[in-house]
Amino acid sequence: MTATIHQLAPERRLRRLELLVTRRLDGLLQGQYLGLLPGPGSEFAGSREYRPGEDEVRRMDWAVTARTNVPHVRQVDADRELTTWILVDGSASMDFGTAEIEKRELAVAAVAAVGFLTAGFGNRLGAHLVDGTRRVFRARTGRTHLRGVLRALLDAPRVAEGDPTPLAAAVAGVARSARRRGLVVVVSDFLDDSSWAAELRRLAARHQVLAVEVADPRELELPDVGLITLVDTETGLRREVSTASRKLRADYAAAAAAQRSEVRAAIRAAGAVHLPLRTDRDWVVDIVRHVLTQRRLAAAAPRKGGAA
Template sequence: MPELTPPETLRRLELAVTRRLDGLLHGQHLGLLPGAGSELAGSREYRPGEDEVRRIDWAVTARTAVPHVREVDADRELTCWVLVDGTASMDFGTAEVEKRELAVAAVAAVGFLTAGTGSALGAHLLGADGVRRFPTGSGRDHLLCVLRALLTAPRTAAATSHRAGRAAAAQQPRPTFADGIDGLRRAATRRGLAVVVSDFLDGLPDDPAGRPDWERALRRLATVHQVLAVDVTDPRELELPDVGVITVQDPESGRRREISTADRGLRDRYAEAAAAQRDQIARAIRRAGAAHLELRTDRDWVADIVRHVHRQRQLTTRAPARGVAAWEGTT
């Protein structure tokens, strides 16, 4: 991808999604989060062994003293909103692609899979200067326009020093990741699919047991929309190789530090801290009620998406059986 021009990159992404993902993920209305639908179409009596307990309409059940379940119409017109993290921490990659390029690939997968008659997609790009908004639109041309804008978006200038980073933040506070999620929630007025693509490193507390600043905003988003959190990582963020003395820099603050990677203890502590950080992020996403899709710059992102969808479908098919058994056990 780095050696390709934007039109060639878009063509490569479209082929990867339509030939590989579309061929592996079958269904009348393709999507990353399969389900029956969200439009309420009335209620009917509960049929043991066929209906899910979580679909029980408790208001009707209380009035009639007979268990009823909600009926929903399948979504034929899907509104999808995407928030892409374009901050300095995404301009990093030591494998085949950078994290920002992998984020564009994730948006391409969502866009091409959810594209259909009446479906619409809108996008927000979070950067150091604020949020760039792309209004909702439908069709292949609109999606390609959004992807081209994401590919050609200017990189966030990293702070040259820790003092310079603090001074820039004091002069013009940049929007936080939580602000970006809240902005997406306010813009997405119609219930649909909300996709948040980021490395989720912004707003993490020092205490591994603490909760990130963006967790509450993500939970509020998940109360209205079906949320997919695409977590983008690089292998060097998880472990350090033994390459001697290196200089590392925080792209957000500009802080630099020299470390000796020959120290086995330091590499082990780094790996443990990184694993704890990823676990902290995963737990926060689960608590917020969002689906978690992990993509890495050193892996096949198409295969990761396929595995995620198949896992979601298995959970969807297993949940009804457990729910019916629990309900029948109480009757």
């Protein structure tokens, strides 16, 4: 995606995005678009004995464990039809970017990639867009529906400063919509209070969850550009700082690294898969690398154990 996509006529934005995603995915991925997550599916297919170090405790089959006095885990088969729910954070902090694109544009690109990777075979896609209010798109099949969701994201108004959107409430809203087990993708910068972590954990207890974290390089470190005004887009608070201070830049980088580390840890502790994307990197390559890694994990999984 180029930095000028929002300068295009509305009818051309979607076409540019679709061509970019589908052509590059076709060129970099071979075969069907599978492997966003390593899990085999969600349909119950029996149980087998628990293997320490290989199995997740959250997959324990407590009924069988109690009956046999031997720890067992649930086995699942791949769903013939997948329902994917996407939560897109449209809060004010997403209206930021100092590289090729803004975080908001990167979020839309991530949604497009997920949509085209999971399209077909009767799979359904629904979406929640949180931008001061919450807009819900019912889960439906087909690329026409996907294009409608993408068009709404591209045309979404920017959120005013000082109008924060709680990510925790948004995640809880998706959990209420996603009644059938499936895939939930949360696209956000996760620059919110840590209350979202508990809601993400509850969501991952029932669904496969992919957390797509979008970031900009200036959120991670400051350049030496003299006196600047920093603005908290969620609250509207402003503060002037001198970036000529080496100590200030070092403290900023350390605090940003610690914050990003906390986000990664919270996502993994919740049982979700983490996909970091940056506005100064080739996001298509990063998504493809993620997909190929998940394919390898999925291919290795059957060798870890047999059926019960």
